[in-house]
Amino acid sequence: MHDGRAAGMFGGPLQQALARCSPIFAGVALFSGAINLLALTGSLYMLQVYDRVLPSRSVPTLVGLSLLMAGLYLGNGYLDFIRGRVMSRVGVRIDDALRERVFAVVQLLPLRSRPSGDGLQPVRDLDQIRSYLSGLGPTALFDLPWIPIYLAVIFLLHPLLGLFSVAGGLVLVALTFVTEMRSKGPLKAAAHSASRRLAFGEAARRNSEVVRAMGLGQRLSHRWNELNAVHIADQLQASDAIGGISSVSKVFRLLLQSGMLGLGAYLVIIGGLSAGSIIAASIIMSRSLAPIETSIAHWRGFVSARQSYRRLSELFMALPSEPIASLQLTAPRSSLTVENLSVAPPGAARPVLLNVGFALSAGEALGIIGPSASGKSSLARALVGVWQPLRSSGSGVGGCVRLDGAALDQWAPAQLGRHIGYLPQSIELFEGTVAENICRFDEAATSERIIAAARAAGVHELIVHLPAGYETEVGEGGCALSAGQRQRVALARALYGDPFLIVLDEPNANLDHAGDVALTHAIRSVRERGGIVVVIAHRPSALAGIDKVLALIDGRVQAFGAKEEILRRMLQPASPAAQRTAAAGAANLKVVNDVTAEAAS
Template sequence: MGQSRQTSELSAALRRSAAAFAGVAGISGLVNLLTLTGSFFMLEVYDRAIPSRSIPTLVGLCILALVLFVAQGALEALRARILARIGTALDADIGARVFYLSVRAPLYGVQSEEAGQPLRDLNQIRTFLSGTGPTALFDLPWLPAYVALCFLFHPLIGAVAIGGALLLGALTLLTDWTTLRPSRAASEHAAQRHALFEAARRNAEVVAAMGLHGALCRRWEAAHHDEIDAQQRTADIAGGFGAMSKACRMALQSGVLALGAWLVINGQASGGSIIAASILVARALAPVELAIANWKGFVAARQSWRRLSLALHHLPAATQPMALPAPRATLSVEAVSMMPPGTHLVAVYDASFRLTAGQALGIIGPSASGKSSLVRALVRVWTPLRGRVRLDGAALEQWSAEDLGPHIGYLPQETELFAGTVAENIARFQTDPKALAIVAAAKAAGVHEMILRLPEGYQTRLGDRGAGLSAGQRQRVGLARALYGDPFLVVLDEPNANLDSEGEVALTQAIRGIRARGGICVVVAHRPSALAAVDLVLLLADGRMQAFGTKEEVLRRISRPVDVARAEQPRKSA
């Protein structure tokens, strides 16, 4: 039931173009009727103009045929334009949804390299709709009409047309069956090759420093060759059946000529009917041949449709909740348990605490204790396995992402900026940001002076992932982005990992500024300097809360076992 419901989400986008499809169907009917122009023109020339030796009749037939051919060409061009716009309309209708799906896919355990597959699938579907493949599908229903006309010329000619259609249909089914596995394998090998390239690109420094070029290149070449081999098998099979269908159609056309000649010799048909029937049979079988020629694109579009439908099923479209007032008072964590996406291990067990406006919490603990998993729940990056996170009593799920975002500031462990100016990154790429708010955020993060020293100040353009800035500079600009707009909840995950002493002082001032304006700050820290401005501390170990309270109380409890161990060490050595 769920799969069919989500599949209908993709189908609904096409159904919104139902009128355009109806127009294409109507135009296809007119085009197929006008396609008979050539057959009937030859019939009239051989049976009327030549026997009567009438030049006016021949001229009249030529003018009429020319007008009909021009009309046919204009209608075919119009049909192609409509199909292209149907593909564009599909992209415009569901493109933003698919982009959102691709962006959020890594948060649900999908590998980053595979996250862009829905966008590629949408592009494949749009390309197919804009090509000649749908034209063949709209022409195929007219095949029985052409066969019926062949029977009007003579039953034997109709029988030959039916036999040819069945033969080409069998070739079409064989093409589908034999290309399914290699085309699927080609897609899988392409994904592997792309994933390997992306991993090597992201770790270019490690690859260069440790001489991994050769090993990675060999792995890339193996995946690349597998993809090429699969593509070649698909192309060879499709090309072979395409050539067979073309040869069969030409043989059938010649066979119809021979059959027509036999019928004329026996006085059962006219001379003009020979040429007309030959053209008609060729036109009747042309859609089948065109379908075979476009079968590779049809198979690829069908696979993309299935993958995209499955992706939409895994991430349904969120309903727009009722707007809520901006949070101003509390952050409540109620028995939250976290399981990272794509794993079966619980990282956090039943964490519960409550913070009020003006408080700052430092989360400490050994590596892999669940600190980052917990803060990802606070900013709704991950959904808790159990429990709730609430702002002013409302669960985070009661906000839409667009409504909640301005109230949240988040600085992850690995700070990555986007291609654009420094100002655009700080302003979170808002359409019309206020310059004063950008400068205020930069000053709150203590990064205003540093930005002014850049070549073009706030208008300095950054490359992908913030290329052009050092790791420490990226982290400080990321902090300014987190503080932009004075969000109520600011979550900083190891914010001093790449900071120097000046940056750490600025960080401490930023946390104090959040508290002073009535916000809540949560800091994940490995270095004690990040805790200078917090008043509460939470100790995590093995995913469980070991201590929660004032900074002095928790740090005193942590340091007491260390002091006892140091006091007992000389006794043991003695």
């Protein structure tokens, strides 16, 4: 982690993306210099008109100056237009460089820490940075260095006018710092409350059936109103803090402009300044203070982008990109070994699995049984590399999972995924077609391999009877399919590509008798081709095709071995210690009895 932090501080993805844009920023700075020089056109034009044209009453001079002024203004507008387009492209370029990394973080974050707030906050943070870079806020920052040059020109007109402008500028700068101090807390609170509100709304949407069936609508609406009220209050506080100071800065700048005219008039009266210099000084001062006022007006976007930058930098530092293995290991063919494995949920320190160990060879199938909260699903997640072994405070690691002797972290995720099939307890299909879900969105997938996986799962006949067959859109989360259809399609997805290790977490939870038969056939087919199957079982039919059983209680292995032996041992404890074990696993005995009864029938 120390190395990851160093990389994040000195060469993180966000910093690197901005560094690659440094030549563009340099070009924008040159454009800004030309724009700010051309911005003097109006003041110089008025100075010449009042001090040369009017006293001489020369129309040709007025026409020439006017044509020159129009050309310079057109050049100014064109350069400003180009600068805006370039900055908007910079925002897109940053997005292009980081969008895949941000999406990877969104996927990895729930597996490394406890979920809090809105899970899509990193995506919104990247959107905020892109939007700010594409707006007027950054252009004001490029204009700020030119303020001393404008003030120097005013000093050349008259020192008193220069001092007056400097004093006004210092007041506006002070207002900028006041804006920062007053808005920092409210904007941070508004971002946090917005994340909580969106997370709650998404949870209510996903559980709409439960909400409707159990009449939770009004109660959840009350909770939503509370979260919404907090968010609106935070937004109003932030808006009031920034808006009030912005109004003060506008009024003060108008006062400065009028005060400049009044001071200039006094200097003309006493003979220290020409009439044209009054107008020129007023225009130049207005231009010099405009970047400060623009910065105040866009301060909210600047603070939000800065907070987004910090959050993304911290995420990239905490979740460094996984290195691409330079050497690709050969496909596993012989064994699965679990060595002293201890696992804790993401973000938790207390383990739910303690020193779990067992080994399986090619062609074997393991059924994992145990009461609720015994760690069965946690073990399934560890076997497929979703949850990492618990790291101790020292240099040791809480065991490991090995395929053919190689720990899972020696494979890149994309490479490892080709050798693993996983059917989680909570099934989620992705929006797309049935075929796309089965082939794991593999663009190189062939029809033969997709159909082969469907046949292996016994779901081919079911799919071809769907309205569009394999091209049927499953909808968000697979909502267009029944629970049983989703489970069987997910089983086909787990079997796609003939992976070596297949982990099925309660694979028959939503299956009918035909589905149970297809599941047993699939397990036996995997064993026949030399694969390994691990089944988390609550229903006895899931154990029909397996040959070994592992009993888990309170995260510890209570028994492991041949199915018949383990079931007989748990049904007929031979010692007081075994009796205590059996009593602790009483919730599991129903599964054992059901399996025995099924075998007898």
